[in-house]
Amino acid sequence: MLQTPPQKASLSAMRHCPHRSGLKISSPACPSRKRFPSWVTKRLPFLASGAGLQMVVGIPSRRLGSGKGIHYNDSIKRARAFLKSFSRRLPSTPCSGTALAIGTEARALYNAGQAEGLTFWAPNINIFRDPRWGRGQETPGEDPMVASKYAISFVRGLQGDSFDGKGRVELKVSACCKHFTAYDLDRWKGVDRYSFDAVVSLQDLEDTYQPPFKSCVEQGRVSGIMCSYNQINGVPNCANYNLLSETARRLWGFNGYITSDCDAVSIMYTNQKYAKTPEDAVAYSLKAGWHCSSENWRNSLPLSKSKVTSLGVIGPNANNAEILIGNYNGPPCNLKSPLQVLQSYVKDTRYISGCDTALCNTSHINEAVQLASSVDYVIMFMGLDQTVEREDFDREDLVLPGMQQSLVSSVARAAKRPVILVLLSGGAVDVSFAKDDEKIGGILWGGYPGQAGGLAIAEVIFGEHNPGGRLPVTWYPQQFTKVSMTDMRMRSVPSSDYPGRTYRFYTGEQDHLPQKEGKSLIPNRYTRGTNYDISILGKEDCDKLEFSAVVEVENHGPMDGKHTVLLFLRRRHYEDGWPRKQLIGFESVGLKAGGKAQVVFVLNACEHLLHIEKDGMKVVDDGSHFLVVGEEQVEFNVTS
Template structure:
């Protein structure tokens, strides 16, 4: 009886449950074999996409009921009574996905329909009757066939495409472009949806983009494509271009589910996202999920600096390579701040943090612009390979201008400010509460021992580097950025160390960087560094597969280059395991998730920064502030500066009028640049410019662009632009150029309004009418194609696309008042566009001619030095004293030195403005020049800042971040990386201008420090007549360590004082500040003992007050 009661109760519960209606919404699917349920027994792999649709939605709220059947058309599905069965099940609020077309194309009478007629009528029937039942129809067109056969447009039957690469005995040619086989059958549903006001999902376009994006080979992984013996369920192999395997069906289901939710917002809350698309999960959880879904080839593609989109997973394209050395680089108009070395001379890391906060604002805007364009190119993404924190150990290195100088502590402080500004945190590393995402990814480069030479960096091997030098000099800045700055990326360098390429150095990348310092970010190679493993260069690997495997195993996660394409081969032959790739890829994916790269812009406030910030007045003010603070006054004999604005002034020197020089290297394009001459003339309009001499030769180049006449008469050139690459048809616009041409499409900047960003052409026309007989030089540069025609003769013909800027110079003797017809043809075919043109005349004035031109001007401001055209990264420079981007000597070039000496001998008051990114030996100039001003490469407003200093509107406060040596003979061998006799820390000679040195228009007195409880108390007095700013510097030295540095910077503080004002400042000098290399334990540690603490205005002994402290 008891058992009967239990049974009765159970039946009652079941009857009650079955009587309760299912309140879940149902999505019915009707269609053909691409969506149909398949037999999955015996491990069969074929799936219809609708089989996988349920996993895309929350089953507690949405039920997918798939009625799609193999081989059915819109006609046969009705004729067999299948639609009636579905119709009876539809309840109000349900949805019906309608997708036919594949089989409507077939010739069989029971299946065939005609688009625009019977096919449309059947679709309309489904829509009408669904609505009558209270349901919502969702019309789709058919998915594409994987048809990459060039000769196959006439083939509409999927049975033929499914199995064979032959048709009627003729081999079909494989192509790279997906060919449509559906014709009007894919278009008819669009028309029906419009007429019936029905929801429409363009499944054909979605799957076309998927298959085309993957390409001919990779798209096979979506389909039933198996070689014989590779798939147990298909032992004979299979080649099916229509039907999906598990991966393909899952991919298509997710893409269509996303599209459905975009059209039906009511379904969005129930869209079941894969973990990697769920912004509520951690970046690590999302990376793990995505990693499990990727194929080997897809993994490898994501480890390249240009990472393609993976449409099947909704992975957007990504560019790892972007530059922001001193402003957004190589990406159109942006604020151009002073070169890095100049900003280091400010010694103001708080200002530097504000600068790079502005840079990161501009970066986010440009990334959004690129994202909206649908094609993110190099230099348009959110990963920035900045800052360069290598130690500038030798002034001959051409890339020293990119660094923050020769001192590890100053470099670390400045580097931290850069990283924190770029990555969107506060000056002290505090979360600003703006966004849950990183603002950008910063990168510390080049890890870890790297500072030239440029000419042999692809083959150079550093041997027997002392451990002291490694840990005290080369590593501290990197450690600070990793542990304190939480930098997202680190870049490994080109050269070898002890025979091992830096990007395959397990000791550096794994043991030091990851194990000891706890770095959990990603490591990228320098560009081409993995290629350098090959026999032609370092010869540490025999081929690309071996090189790539070595790099990944050491910890190099991203390659800038193309060798990683060999990683699948390396996996197959056992050089590396796929799990090793997963370790690297996981780090990359975490970084991208932390950026918000996969998530809606609505979730990320960084994407809402207004476009108006780019090159804004506020950012220009920051550029001006930094330029002012960067200028270092090196000599001011008899207080010749500041100048009176009413003085008779002659401005000389090639750098006085060179705006591009002001930008330094790795720069963007300034909307307007104030040259030194323009800045001076803004404050002293009577100042006259005279070319004087060139940087390396006693010759200058004068532009003759003003002697050009456009076809209708005005000065300059007429430019007709065409939105095609053949210069055909009517121009889209015609513009007039009045100054030498320098155009670029960087940063999505069009050449002129209405002109395409890519795939365009231009014709420039003018008549050149020389004013006198002379020889002129036609200077022209172009990317992609450019041709110069003079009077019908082609003088320059750069007509081969090389995807880089190509330049040419052509001399020509011309006659006064004769007419020379100038025509320039320009074609841009893809990617970046550049066009530059000028006509110049070379002049070599004698000293007598120069003095005659100067006349009665009592003051000469000579703006000279060197230029980014002479020093930089791996350059071709054919000038005495320069090699491969580096310098072979550090003296001022002879032509300038002789000109300055002549001016001094002639009794002129000479103000020498040195523009450089490195130290120049200026011993003779101490005599020939009354004042010496180090102006670096000052950025877009460097000319204004310089003029304000020269005329006293701004009191200079910059301090040298490097040592200025007296001559090249004071330098050790450039190839020797040991620190003996290098930089102020080990140099035993007499410097010309010491590290930390910089004069002011006022005088500061710094008192003897008092050290107590980890702090220094220092009195500072402005004893002069002008308000000013002093940088109080703190150095230490271990009295017991005779092998250690002579002194090393450990703190600094800036104090601003009015004339006559005094102030006592407190400078933190905690116990850890005394950490140095301990040769007894071979570690960095604080060794108890006596230390000398030195405080003053530079590193020179004469400028320092010293005390001895006992550190326990």
């Protein structure tokens, strides 16, 4: 339970060593009982920001945060810029290789004297609850299990940990899971993250918001946690003893450091009015426990290099290389825009932006239409950028900005063949108009794919790589904007037309979705394995009750490729507050054209079959359950 700390202790009454004594606080002649409070009081403001703190008694100035954390010189000028979190595929250990590379590069830069520290404030594992959130691009998506697996792999990889046995005694670098917890609003219709009080039920807290952080601590063995700006049920997260000490430290066994987000301590006084003085804000924090997808509807993909004699590239994101790396990045190596890459694929490639920026307040539709009608194929690069979604700036709409939709429709009507629409964005965009347009042959969502994103997109479009397309977030219709972004409830409320959030609970309109789970360029067929071993569960300890589910996957398409098998749990009777379905396993498999593979999921009753009650308690339900993969499902019963 999240509650107000038991006591509000003030440090403002600390006595200083009298100035008239002429003694400095570092002087032994000043009694320690007076010297120490004076020293602490002078340094309290610097617990949250090291700026301006000069060297004292031979100790160098401390700098808490430095943004990119790297300064470049002639020897090392660039760093690798990987794709954003949600753009990554889902192997059994998502992002571990990427994190290993980041940690190794960071340590190398530090050894070369170009890094300002080895403490990294990553990963961001908040749940992408609402598509309008400007920072959703930093997260692994909306599913708690995916976010949990991502957190474990990223943290272990970054810190140089192994994936078996005990953790490292010495870290390669230090990771920090953020933002703890239920943080997913920055600035929306006059409500900002500094003053937002997130009203969260115990059920949603345990079921949705906390699992990634629990996994980050218990299985990822993270060395740091960052508490977030917002309040939960009236208590600032960075002052919440139950959250930081009782939950993270006692229940989960966290023994690392806890830091606040930038100014999250000072806003307890300035914005939230929770603390009466700045010193009180620091006191509360110290007492709380911290230290300083792809779509292929109409067989338009892939294109053939030999058959594309002329190519039209249109859109505000086509020749914008910076958009590929999203926010929070260093200067990358060899950054090329999608246009630059496509020009190397097709000699006769012609380009027009159509809009000056992603805002698309002014457009050049006539010129774009003329270009589209003169070439064999057209690829459009539309979507969002950092002027539309970013930290401290959430969206108010889900449609394409400005005149983008008009540009897409006009170009599609003029083109000789169905156009390929590539969307670059962090949050989901309502593109139902494109889904229903027969002149749009395919939609590829690329997220913010990193410095090699232009090449990756080209390889997908021209069939050199077959992605296992999976959407990490739900794509809502524009009417979802009627739902207040400040409403933290995950579950639907039919009596008030509240539709719920994420694929687990959303009950609203879904016909507009490109496809809820995404799709690869190869068709896959699932069949139920013959050796399901699902036992009826008795009264014994459910931790010991495991069973296997075997799925056979067949690639009956013409291309080799990778495919992520998603295993869901569904209950026969959907009662109030239960997820409509819940992801309980995923595995990436490589399949040759015409090939088959078996995927084995080992499931545990306590971990995979439970749900969260309204009081936050975890329960394994009796009755009929289904394991679901694609359109296939198998039923089994649970008895206690």
